[in-house]
Each structure stands twice: as C-alpha cells, then as structure tokens.
Amino acid sequence: MLCSFCGKREPVFFRRYSGEKLCKPCFLSSIENKVRKTISKYGMFKIDDRIAVAVSGGKDSLSLLNILHKIEKKFPKASLFALTVNEGIANRSEEAVNNVKEACERLNIKYVVASFKEFYGFTMDEIVKKIKDKKGELTPCSYCGVLRRKIVNKVAKELGATKVATAHTLDDEVQTIFLNFIHGDIFRAFRVAPKLENETGMFIQRVKPLCEIPQEEIALYAYFKNIKFQSVECPYAHLALRNNIREFLNRLEYKYPGTKYTIYRSFEKIRPLLKTSVKTELKKCEICGEPSSKPICESCNMIRKLLNQKFL
Numbered sequence: 001m002l003c004s005f006c007g008k009r010e011p012v013f014f015r016r017y018s019g020e021k022l023c024k025p026c027f028l029s030s031i032e033n034k035v036r037k038t039i040s041k042y043g044m045f046k047i048d049d050r051i052a053v054a055v056s057g058g059k060d061s062l063s064l065l066n067i068l069h070k071i072e073k074k075f076p077k078a079s080l081f082a083l084t085v086n087e088g089i090a091n092r093s094e095e096a097v098n099n100v101k102e103a104c105e106r107l108n109i110k111y112v113v114a115s116f117k118e119f120y121g122f123t124m125d126e127i128v129k130k131i132k133d134k135k136g137e138l139t140p141c142s143y144c145g146v147l148r149r150k151i152v153n154k155v156a157k158e159l160g161a162t163k164v165a166t167a168h169t170l171d172d173e174v175q176t177i178f179l180n181f182i183h184g185d186i187f188r189a190f191r192v193a194p195k196l197e198n199e200t201g202m203f204i205q206r207v208k209p210l211c212e213i214p215q216e217e218i219a220l221y222a223y224f225k226n227i228k229f230q231s232v233e234c235p236y237a238h239l240a241l242r243n244n245i246r247e248f249l250n251r252l253e254y255k256y257p258g259t260k261y262t263i264y265r266s267f268e269k270i271r272p273l274l275k276t277s278v279k280t281e282l283k284k285c286e287i288c289g290e291p292s293s294k295p296i297c298e299s300c301n302m303i304r305k306l307l308n309q310k311f312l
Helices: 024-041 059-072 093-107 116-120 124-134 140-158 170-182 187-191 215-224 241-255 259-276 298-306
Strands: 013-015 020-022 050-054 079-086 111-115 163-165 205-207
Touching: 013 215, 020 024, 024 059, 024 215, 050 059, 050 140, 059 079, 059 093, 059 215, 079 093, 079 116, 079 140, 093 111, 111 116, 111 140, 116 140, 124 140, 124 298, 140 163, 140 298, 170 215, 170 241, 170 259, 241 259
Parallel strands: 050 079, 050 163, 079 111, 163 205
Antiparallel strands: 013 020
C-alpha cells in the first residue's frame, strides 16, 4: 500500500473522510496547501498586510505561526509578528509563553506578550477564585475568552496590525456553532466565519486560516514538525460546555466520517441569512474606549463585577 499522492512511500496517515492514505512528506504538504487554498478562497490577506498572529503556545497556534511564516517569505511587502496573552494560570501560562518565545526566536519572528494582570489587575487564577466565592453564573472560560479577545484587538491595533490571524480549526468552528445554538444565541452564530468583516473599522479584521482543517490533523502536523507546544491542560476546561460538545462531535465523526465538514458547509449556507438579521450599532465603551454594542463593554462589566462595583 502506497501514498495516494506520490505513490512512492508507505502511508502514515489515513483520512477517513476522504479515503486518502498519505506518507509523511505528502501529509505535511497537504496541510500547508490547504492553508494556502483557504487564504486564497476567502481573500484573507493583502500583499502588504501587517499580520498579528494570536499565539497561545498550543499546537494549533504554533502550527499556524510556522505555516504563515513559510508563506510570508514569498511576500516581502507583508510582515507578521506573534501576539501572546499570559492569562496567569499557574503551571500553564509560563510554559506557554516560553514555547512562543522559543518558536519566535527560532523563526526570527518578533513577538509581544501581554498579560491579564497588566491589563485588568487580576490573573485568571484570581478571577476564578473570585467568581467561585461569588457563585457567579459565568464559567472561567467565559471570562477568559472575552478578556483575551479584548487584549488581542487592543494590542494589535496599537502595533499597527491590519489583520489578526487566529488558529481556529474546523473543530473549533463546529463546536462554536453548536454552543451558540444551545445558548440560544442563534444570530450571534454568524460570527463563525473564515474572515470576520470589519465594516465599522473599529476592530482589527480577524481571519482563520485553519478553519477548514480538522484539529487532529493539526496535532499530527505539529508532531511531525517537532513543534514544542503546550503540555499542561487548562485546569478550568472541564467546567466548560464546549468540552462536552467536543466529545459528542468526535463520536459522531468517528462513526460518520466527514460529519464536521458537513455541519460546517451547511452552516456556511445559512450564515449570510443570520448576518442580515443582525443590526448591531457599535459605539465606544464609556470606560475603556474600545468598541462595544452597549454603553459599557462586556469585559469592563466583568471587571466591575469582580471589583463589586455597580455594572450595567
């Protein structure tokens, strides 16, 4: 049995949803080519973009950094840098930051590290303790996601980035679709898109070059490329509903290969309809000045809750 692509080497990976058997070199090339095709398909970048790559220190984001660095070499007018957020999670955040630093130094890529403590006055561990004491309704992941996104947008804007590239995989996107429906945020689901439009100019446009690649393939790519990535699991991940949805979708995919792609493609057809039904007028947050659909943005409201101040 030989590789479906080159017909010369023994395969090391079988794509159940396509029936392809791939040797190591062809598998690596297929991932990089998929990223190139996705970027081209959705017009993610311009020839002179300054790209901020949101790098968490995990396998997905470090793989994206390596692939974009390889692609960017062919476009001298473009530039990229890594942007990492240190959430302040004991035994985890420090390892993540060190992995990013090592990768960037090896690739000769500039990197910036911002922290929850610097921006908000709390580490994630301190936030978790406070919401546990207050018995709040929001999970640690809810706080982490909102606060991290704000930092990424603010720092990227300050550093002159024209795009923010995130490492959302096919799995991440399909999980988010289900989460939005379960939470009743049907119209909010339109944000699940390869390229988020920046119609108001208030946000740095976000793109997701890995959005059509399964997470297991990115993990294998990182392994074959000897990419050193996060080994410590987040101690708060088990509290999130996303974890249960991930397990459910993985069981479906195992039994019915291609299910995740089918869900994603189906949603692509209805996403434009959801978008036209949503009319959100953005303004500046009265506290921080960042874009918000309300007088006080969600992140500032969260911080005010932690400080026991009145919030909207």
